[in-house]
Amino acid sequence: MSGGCWNYTNDSLANEVLGYYIDVDYGLDSVRHDKNYKQVIRDNPLGDPEISALVYDVFCLLHSYDWAESGDTDMDDYQRDVEIFKSRWFKKARKDQIREIIDISTENLKDNLYRAFGCKAETSSEP
Numbered sequence: 001m002s003g004g005c006w007n008y009t010n011d012s013l014a015n016e017v018l019g020y021y022i023d024v025d026y027g028l029d030s031v032r033h034d035k036n037y038k039q040v041i042r043d044n045p046l047g048d049p050e051i052s053a054l055v056y057d058v059f060c061l062l063h064s065y066d067w068a069e070s071g072d073t074d075m076d077d078y079q080r081d082v083e084i085f086k087s088r089w090f091k092k093a094r095k096d097q098i099r100e101i102i103d104i105s106t107e108n109l110k111d112n113l114y115r116a117f118g119c120k121a122e123t124s125s126e127p
Contacts (some may be wrong), residue, residue, distance in 0.1 A: 003066045003067050003070050003072060004066070004070055005066050005069040005070045006062075006066060008112060010022070010059060010062040010063060010066055011063060011066075012058040013059070014056075014063075015049045015053065017045070017046075017059075018041070018046070018055065018056055018059070019045055019051070020036065020040065020056070021040075022060055022062075022063040026117075027118070033060065035069070035098060036056070037053060037056060037057070038104050040052050040053055040056040041101055041104045041105060042104065042105065042108040044105075045096050048099055049101050049104075049105055050098070053101065054089065056087075057085055057088065057089065060081075060085075061082065061085050062078065064078050064081040064082075067076050076115075126127045
């Protein structure tokens with residue numbers, strides 16, 4: 001059925017709140033999800049990168065449930081996504097969660113500054 005057990009409200013609200021359509025769940029395309037997750041932190045649509053990331057992940061989890069409930073995937077897929085969500089938000093040490101968000105945010109700042117000054121990022125760590 002291609003989702004829609006909530007009349008696509010979840011995906012529409014994600015677009016309205018965050019500026020992103022949720023079109024992938026954790027397990028089906030984790031590389032794409034991680035890329036989008038990092039972009040949400042960089043864009044910081046809710047004014048706090050941790051809250052922006054958490055809300056994005058909640059929308060992804062809702063999307064996963066929507067697909068499972070609609071028969072596009074199954075509840076085993078949804079339960080796998082629940083575990084991925086819980087391991088990121090409930091099992092990771094607080095300091096590690098904060099460190100990850102800081103690293104993602106500063107990575108973006110560094111890239112922007114290199115571009116602004118017309119420099120290429122150095123790939124080696126020679127003295």
